Amino acid sequence: MPVIRLLSVRLLRMALVLLCVAxxxxxxxxxxxxxxxxxYLGPQIxxxxxxxRELIAARWGFDQPPLMQFGHWLxxxxxxxLGWSHVYNQPVSEVITQRFQGSLALLGLAWLLSALLGFALGVLAGVREQSSLDRVISGYxxxxxxxxxxxxxxxxxxLFSVTLGWTPVCCAGPSGSLRDEVSLVTRLHHLAxxxxxxxLLSTAPITLHTRARMRxxxxxxxxxxxxxxxxxxxxVAWRHGARHACLPAITLACASLGELFGGVMLIEQVFAYPGLGRATVEAALRSDVPLLMAIALFTALLVSLGNATADGLYRLIDPRLRRQG
Amino acid sequence: MLEIDDLALQLPYYANWWRRQWAEVLCNVSLEVHPGEVHAVIGASGAGKSLLAHALMGLLPAPYRQTGRLTFQGQPLTAARQRRLRGRELALIPQSLSALDPLVRSQRQVSWAAKRAGHAAARVQHTARQALAHYQLDERAQQAFPHQLSGGMARRVLTAMAHVSSAQLIIADEPSVGLDPQQRDRVLNALAALAREGKAVLLISHDLRHALPIARRVTIMRQGRCVETAPAAAFEGDGHTLTTRYAQALWRALPDNHFSHPETQPAPHVA
Structure with a gap:
């Protein structure tokens, strides 16, 4: 059963990575x-x-040696x-589920669009090297x-929110309204x-690598x-090119999940979008250890899964990587 | 079928990084290929054989300068006509096995060739299967990826691609290189069979000895020029009917001819 062995090796490796990250x-x-x-005390300090203070420290386990604390967490x-988040005053698992739902739309849409757009642009640019289309695309x-x-x-x-007024300035919905009240159209409007x-930002590497492979x-x-x-x-571009060029595109798209996650954090910060990115910044600034650890684990899991997917897809597309027999 | 008259080809190179100069890689190349015959073009590496093949197919990457006259089936073979006839009237069996797409099963690649040659879409798979079976490739080899094929099998897949095009002129670029004797004979016999069907075959090779049994005429090339075109029968005995010393020397240098070495003449100077 080579599949089961492969999977168990992979899972073991992933667990090891997660432990290191933690x-x-x-x-x-x-x-x-x-x-x-x-x-935690903030202005009431x-x-x-x-x-x-000692009472809080004892209750949180800060009086114990760090290794004990880590062991307890494990x-x-x-x-x-996963523990209790003192920033949100909620169990960590709940915070992550709620926040990730917000980020998922942002992350997923941006990931999908950048992979498709990057691949298409890369193929177009690579078909005719040094054409004006190639120059425009690679310049971009x-x-x-x-x-x-x-x-x-x-x-x-x-430009779009302040000067033109096309898009909302912040958040995932109009301020003051509850999450359930916001319609899909409004949500998409806030996401746009x-x-x-x-x-726009994560397209470039995929475009450039696809273009190089295509050339x-x-x-x-x-x-x-x-x-x-x-x-x-x-x-030729369609039958041979797209097949060959999707190998680097897939690798990049899956491997760039981590980078995209970093981008999401910055973007959520600028747009005041309530997602996992904002939660991370809050947790770090207010030293919410359980929440931050859980977010780090979750992100590492996501990135590992992305890499594993890339590996699997590679085998599917390139027969040379498949095991003989 | 194909006449090449005084073909010359220049390719650019940079003497330093701002000045482009032109190197003459083919010069005074003239030969005729007739239907129903294998015409061998023999020369050492760098003699310009593959460039000749690519010039005939119109596959040279720009920029290049080409002069001379190419005539195919009585009409001038212009770049536009080359584009139109490629894959339908002109076929190339390439030198490198890496011409097969490593990500696509061999039968599928032959189907694509059939489709490009203008076969009806509904028939292409059948055509491909038949062509591959014609070259003794069984169902397993047909469904294999190129890296799973032996050199001889891959070569036969490439030959099958030229076969489905039903082209009248087939240019085979070093088809026997890197094959064991049995596979080599198989590939060369396949080319001879194409000629027997009435097609014109231009066989490009560095291997004079194995080209001779199937070729009717032989053109010897050296440093981008045609040295001599002679009937294959002239290559026998001590080669005294050959008119140039280079051709004689090449013939006599074969192991079967005791590696004898008439006094060599210096290579013609190429500007």
Whole structure:
């Protein structure tokens, strides 16, 4: 049963990665200059006595050595308990579920659009190297690859929300309304600008890599042979090119999930969009260890799954990678 | 069927990074290929054989300069006509096995070739299957990916692609390179069979000895020029009917002819 063995090796490796991520996050939080108790007390810091602080520390387990704390957290994790977020005053699992629902639309849409758009543009540019279309597309890709996400987001806000008034300035819905009351159209309206910004930014690498692979293919013996059989440029691009060029595109699209996640955090910050990104920033600034650890784990899981998907798809498309037999 | 008259080809190179110069890679190339015969073009590496093949098919990457006259079936073979006839009247069996798409099953690739040659879409799969079976490739080989095929099998897939095009002129670029004797004979016999069907076959090779049994006429190339065109029968004994010393020397240098070596003449200078 090679499939089962492969899967179990993969799962074991993933668990190891997650453990390392958890350890690293915990270590970073320990080294963080923000004291969790100070952050929790906030402005009431002056009113809390030393005994009260000790009481909180004891209740949170801060009086124990770090390794004990980490071990305790791992034990809780094994029984499915992620802990309590003091920033949101909710169980961590609930915070993540709620917040991720907000981010999912943003992340998923931007991911899908950037993969499709990046691939299409890359193929178009690669078919005719040095044509004016190629120049326009690669120029666009180079410029957006060098553009910081938050800057473009702010420019977008200034232009479309403030000057033109086409899109809302912030949030996932009109302020003051409950989540369930917001209609789909309104939600999409609020999503439009963040998604567009994120898509625009994550398209470039996929475009450039697809274009490079496409150029290589159009000069390869495979293309020459197709031309010798009377195929047109577009036919070669469609039958041979798209097949070959989707390999790097898939790798990038899946591997860039992590980067996209980073982009989501910045974008959510600029657009004040209530998603996992904002929760992460809050958790870090206010030293909410359980929430931050859970978010780090969740993100690492997502990225690992992305990489595993890329590996699997690769095998599906390129027969040379399949095991013989 | 195909006449090449005084073909010359120049390709660009950069003497330094701002000045482009032109290198003459083919010069004074003239030969005729008739229907029903295999015409062998023999030369060492760098003699310009593959460039000749690509020039005939119109597959050279721009920019290049080409002069001379190409005539195919009585009409001038212009770039536009090459584009129109490629895959239908002109077929190329390429030198490199990497011409097969590694991601596509061999039968599918032959179907595509059939489709490009103008076969009806409903018939292409049948045509491909028949053509591959004609070259002794069973169902398993037909459904295999190129990396699963042996060199000889891959070569026969490429030949099947030229076969389905029902082209009148077939240019085979080094079809026997890297094959064991049995596979080589199989591939060369397939080419001879195409000629027997009345097609014109231009066989490009560096291997004079194995081209001779199937070729009717042989053109020897050296450094982009035609040295001599002679009937295949002239290559026998000590080769005294060959008119140029280079052709004689090439013939006598074969192992069967005791590697004998008449006094060599210096290579013609190429500008």
């Amino acid at each position: 350890g690293l996050t915990f270590g970073l939080m320990l080294a963080s200059p923000i004291d969790p108790i100070d952050a 002056a009113q809390a006595s030393a005994e009260q 034990g809780q994790l094994a029984s499915g308990e 890709a180079y410029i957006t690859a060098a553009t910081p996400a938050f800057w473009l987001a702010m420019l977008g806000l200034l 600008l963040p998604v567009a910004t994120l898509t 290589e293919l159009m000069a390869s013996p495979v293309a020459t042979q197709a031309f010798a059989q009377g195929a047109s440029r577009w036919e």
